[in-house]
Amino acid sequence: MLIEHSAYANRWRRVSPAAKGIFTLCGFVGTFAAATPAAALSVAAVLCAVTVLGAGIPPERYLRVAAPALLFLTVSCLSLAVSLRIGNTVEDLSLQLARTEFHRVVQVCGRSLGGLAALLFLAMTTPLTDIIALLRRLRAPEVLLDIMILCYRTLFVFSEAVRDTITAQSARLGYATVRLSLRSLGGLVANITVQVWQRSHALHVAAMARNNDGPLRFLEKTSPKSTRDICIAAGGGIVLIALALVIS
Amino acid sequence: MKLQTINHILELKDVSFRYPDGSVGLDHCSLSIKRGSRTTLLGANGAGKTTLFLHLNGILRPESGTVVSGGIPLGYSRQGLNTLRSRVGLVFQNPDSQLFSASVREDVSFGPVNLGLEPQTVRERVEEALKSVGMTDCADKPVHNLSYGQKKRVCIAGVLAMRPEVMILDEPMAGLDVAMQAELTMILDRFHAEGMTIIIASHDMDFAYQWSDSIAVMVKGGCKATWDVKSIPDVLEQLAAHGLGIPKVAEIHQFLISNGFPDKEGPSPRSHQDLMRKLAAVLTCRT
Numbered sequence: 001m002l003i004e005h006s007a008y009a010n011r012w013r014r015v016s017p018a019a020k021g022i023f024t025l026c027g028f029v030g031t032f033a034a035a036t037p038a039a040a041l042s043v044a045a046v047l048c049a050v051t052v053l054g055a056g057i058p059p060e061r062y063l064r065v066a067a068p069a070l071l072f073l074t075v076s077c078l079s080l081a082v083s084l085r086i087g088n089t090v091e092d093l094s095l096q097l098a099r100t101e102f103h104r105v106v107q108v109c110g111r112s113l114g115g116l117a118a119l120l121f122l123a124m125t126t127p128l129t130d131i132i133a134l135l136r137r138l139r140a141p142e143v144l145l146d147i148m149i150l151c152y153r154t155l156f157v158f159s160e161a162v163r164d165t166i167t168a169q170s171a172r173l174g175y176a177t178v179r180l181s182l183r184s185l186g187g188l189v190a191n192i193t194v195q196v197w198q199r200s201h202a203l204h205v206a207a208m209a210r211n212n213d214g215p216l217r218f219l220e221k222t223s224p225k226s227t228r229d230i231c232i233a234a235g236g237g238i239v240l241i242a243l244a245l246v247i248s
Numbered sequence: 249m250k251l252q253t254i255n256h257i258l259e260l261k262d263v264s265f266r267y268p269d270g271s272v273g274l275d276h277c278s279l280s281i282k283r284g285s286r287t288t289l290l291g292a293n294g295a296g297k298t299t300l301f302l303h304l305n306g307i308l309r310p311e312s313g314t315v316v317s318g319g320i321p322l323g324y325s326r327q328g329l330n331t332l333r334s335r336v337g338l339v340f341q342n343p344d345s346q347l348f349s350a351s352v353r354e355d356v357s358f359g360p361v362n363l364g365l366e367p368q369t370v371r372e373r374v375e376e377a378l379k380s381v382g383m384t385d386c387a388d389k390p391v392h393n394l395s396y397g398q399k400k401r402v403c404i405a406g407v408l409a410m411r412p413e414v415m416i417l418d419e420p421m422a423g424l425d426v427a428m429q430a431e432l433t434m435i436l437d438r439f440h441a442e443g444m445t446i447i448i449a450s451h452d453m454d455f456a457y458q459w460s461d462s463i464a465v466m467v468k469g470g471c472k473a474t475w476d477v478k479s480i481p482d483v484l485e486q487l488a489a490h491g492l493g494i495p496k497v498a499e500i501h502q503f504l505i506s507n508g509f510p511d512k513e514g515p516s517p518r519s520h521q522d523l524m525r526k527l528a529a530v531l532t533c534r535t
Contacts, residue, residue: 008390127390129351149349156392157344202345209305209338210406211330211362218349219357219370 019229026237031114040110263313291466337407
């Protein structure tokens with residue numbers, strides 16, 4: 001919901017999704033072109049600054065969205081950096097920080113942060129409907145797009161259904177004890193499973209009622225300032241790649 | 249006879265349908281819808297109103313009997329169904345069952361795009377439909393941030409953008425507050441004034457009496473009766489026998505007349521405003 005809220009309420013909401021896509025792509029290219037950890041971290045820092053200062057995303061919200069990925073990255077990097085050494089006896093069991101691996105770990109960490117910053121830039125400045133429209137223009141497979149559309153739409157329908165069901169269960173002491181909680185949780189899963197089936201059938205019927213006979217097709221969005229936005233984004237992206245190469 | 253058939257834009261002739269679990273959907277149901285009319289289908293839950301609507305849109309196919317559109321029995325070929333569904337729009341009761349895209353404008357474009365129209369034509373129709381239901385300001389909002397009433401309007405716009413001759417609305421007033429009901433009634437009145445045939449399902453007898461041109465009653469899958477709304481005051485007992493209640497305004501008006509209220513001429517009041525006007529006129533005469 002934090003990503004969703006940011007995507008609809010940022011300064012660059014009306015900027016062409018193609019332009020934001022190009023800048024994101026340049027961010028990825030810059031990150032992977034960075035030969036040193038410092039270069040990769042610099043690209044990540046620029047992308048982060050552009051998202052927070054340029055698009056006007058509040059820093060706290062940015063950190064909250066990034067936190068799960070950062071946690072995952074920390075655990076992954078630690079597991080890469082530290083190796084478990086087993087000797088002949090139990091006493092010989094030790095953790096070892098491999099000096100030779102350290103540089104590689106920092107490099108992977110820097111590139112991962114750059115990739116994360118590039119993804120967050122796109123996700124937090126562009127609503128998913130715009131991203132789907134962009135993918136459609138890029139001729140992404142229709143089945144994939146249909147699944148994205150339905151998943152995105154039903155995500156909110158079912159989160160509402162889950163919330164309503166939990167409220168109804170709680171109102172009747174459904175989560176008063178651990179045993180009751182487990183029972184209620186089972187009931188919730190069963191209820192939502194049935195609803196998924198019923199609602200998917202209802203959506204199928206609704207699609208047929210509006211003359212649909214296959215892929216879900218919609219009117220493509222147009223952005224009047226698209227060319228200008230794309231030129232600016234491409235320029236910014238080239239600067240980002242150049243920065244990565246220069247620092248390397 | 250031929251003229252009468254053409255005057256009826258949709259007809260069900262002795263249609264029966266059973267669901268795969270064996271439950272009766274429609275039971276020898278016959279119904280005729282006049283072109284340009286406003287028809288309310290009244291019936292209890294499970295009476296078969298939605299099943300009937302799905303037949304009128306070609307989603308369900310009758311086991312026996314015929315669905316007639318514009319005087320021609322419905323063909324269930326892909327071309328036949330496409331033609332029918334472009335003429336007969338169906339708005340479902342639950343907006344979340346109808347809205348596909350998370351973008352309002354995209355969802356409204358779904359029907360016209362399926363009709364194979366040019367992008368510019370689709371764009372014009374989408375804007376026109378959104379304006380018609382007063383949702384232009386919300387066109388760029390995500391669907392999940394809309395209120396229930398706004399979602400219903402988007403559903404109507406999605407059907408309206410296909411420019412159907414007939415609009416069918418399944419329980420359109422369900423879940424709406426009084427102000428939204430009034431707004432929706434105004435929108436429907438405008439569509440009717442533009443020549444659209446409108447069919448709605450409802451439980452609300454008072455609304456049906458006030459708004460419709462004709463009222464059809466469904467009981468256990470059967471279309472039991474259809475009345476012109478002007479004849480409703482004369483059939484109150486028959487209406488009550490179906491267990492759906494009778495219009496309160498008609499009941500009060502009958503009570504007043506039977507107790508000496510001097511109003512035996514002119515049309516019967518169909519809303520409480522009509523009744524109040526009649527009462528005010530009589531009281532003014534007396535003073």
